[in-house]
Amino acid sequence: MVGLRYAFFLGCWIHSELYPLEMATREVLPRFGVELVDVPGFSCCGYPLRSMNVASMLYLSSRNIALAEAEGLDLFPLCNGCHASISEVKHILDNDPEIRGRINDELSIEGLRYRGTARIRHILQVLSEDVGAEKISASVDRRMRGFRVAPHYGCHAIRPSFVGRPEDAEDPKVLDGLVRAIGATVEYYPERLDCCGSSLGVADIEAALRVAGRKLQAISVNGFDAATTVCPFCYKMLDGRQDVAKKVVGDMGISVPVFYFMQLLGLAMGIEPRRLGLHLNQSPVDKAIAKMEAVVS
């Protein structure tokens, strides 16, 4: 296994709060021969400026791409939001020579240049296309057998289609395939495309929590053992905010173990939960881990 090297881009939120995502990813991916290169000088992805100053957003995103290109690497933003934003900027720059020229003028101050050679890789693509489901399947044990997982895709991974997303907007399948690759069971549930609520968080936190609560209720009602996602926003809403979300929807019976997909993959590979940051999850993951361990012990 050679050649899987990426400029690893963490963005702001994973750095500052969602440590388990970075822990699990740094723990798991190298085991598949993936080299995560930390490129000095990465900045904000630009997304927070999107509605205030588009030029700044374009500049910041393309600067990060240019840094990866200077290293001759594809860019791998771990955060779904960063990936969507950087992909959108790449789409704009690749299709508008004038904007690209202006951005390159700005980048030249630092001696950087946007060439458009780096691909922006999503974690779903890294796992399903670059590593491949076969290698993943070969690396896991039987602990996931019969374990029913609800996939939660998250909006950034599926839209907008025209900038190129890793999943189909109306019928996503890639995450399902990865859940199957680790030996777990994945089933269609009617609410699978429902929002986690995160995007409402700033404007109306109660509405956001109600949406999250309903999603968790649906996962409970459908009898899943756990839910999984590759998005930091969804992970935060469904895991970190599960306790408060269940109060908002008045359903104290909700009890859904929520895993970042890398954590689930790491567990299936037999990696110790602490190394995957699972002690930092706030949803009841322990019962799910116990159930898996009962299968292999």
Next chain:
Amino acid sequence: MTGLRAVAVIGGGIAGIQASLDLAERGFQVYLVERSPSIGGTMALLDKTFPTLDCAICILAPKMIEALRHPKIRLLTYSEATGLSGEAGDFKLRIRRRPRYVDEGRCTGCGTCASKCPTKVPDEYQMGMSQRKAIHVPFPQAVPLVYTIDDKSCIHLTRGGCGLCEKVCEAKAINFDQKAEEMEVNVLGIVVATGLTPWDPTPLKEYGYHRFRDVVTAMELERMITATGPTEGKLLRPSGLGHPKRIAFIQCIGSRDLSKGLPYCSAVCCMHATKEAILVKEHEPGAEVTIFYTDLRAFGKGFRDFANRARDEYGISYVRAKPAEIRENKNRSLSFWYENTQTGEIAEANADLLVLCTALTPNPDNAALAKTLGLELDDNGFFRHPHSVLLPTSTTREGVYVCGYAQGPKDIPDSIAEASGASALLAVVGRGRP
């Protein structure tokens, strides 16, 4: 002026049949070229027609028979136009007759061959919802009533052996050695009437077609409710869960859709859905039937009355909304949210059977035919005219006319009227004034 009194009609649906009959009645020798084994076209697939609820095959079959028996019409079924030379008033049209592997002159249409044929394949005439044999007639009223061996699935033709049909045919009509025949006809002019094809809604994944079993297209429903359909007229959910009690129609699936579908209005779906909703009510009087429409296009003669009757006499609900994401529940029922754009309300609906009224496209093979005949198509695959307002049945080649859905989206009566119009213009070519 050559004194030539022969013409060709390409496409044997209702428009092509009407054009052929009109021209034959004017004394022209007509070569009616149809690609499939039988004439009849899309109308032969329909249960009833709007707005009068006439039985489609009952009013079509007499015309099909008339075309068969007319001394001035030569039916060239299972045949395709392959080349055109010359000019208006003196064309040479090359036609390729595909081998049916059955002698048209000998086959009596008894059907013993099909009853013994061991090979089953999805039946196109039933929208793939049931199976037919490799040797088949497309539908019971087929014209000509001659069997055809499908060379893609026949055991003898694909890998040798079998030959059961040959053994049991008392008329000695089976001929595995039959070859394609090329022929050339000298004609004054041509009427093109290649009709329509329902658009496949699979790319609109939000509607769950092929993912959820009880999501069907309007053409599939048409076969499901007709007496000659796969369930012999019993309206049943494809999931096997009995009779549907809540049926929802969604209009404009792929029509007027600038993102993933086609930009134009398919013209017949509002009335087609209204007709099918009435038929559903006749099958299941207690059922709740709702049509979710974009804006109800009841523009034709008798159409508004028809829709009013559907609403007032049959109790069919019309809701102005475009549902987006269809979900399948644990009990296999389907649910979706929608915004009623007349009241602004957001509501949820449930259905046991969801009918997608898909766009209708011009025949996808028009591109190849246009090349063969030296014609031009517009951006949507309809034939282009030298002037779209004043010469709506002319094509960009003199002496070649177009009618029916190949001309543009339209219903059956308009297709028939246009066929008569196109054939009248072609008759003028025959009088030496192209």
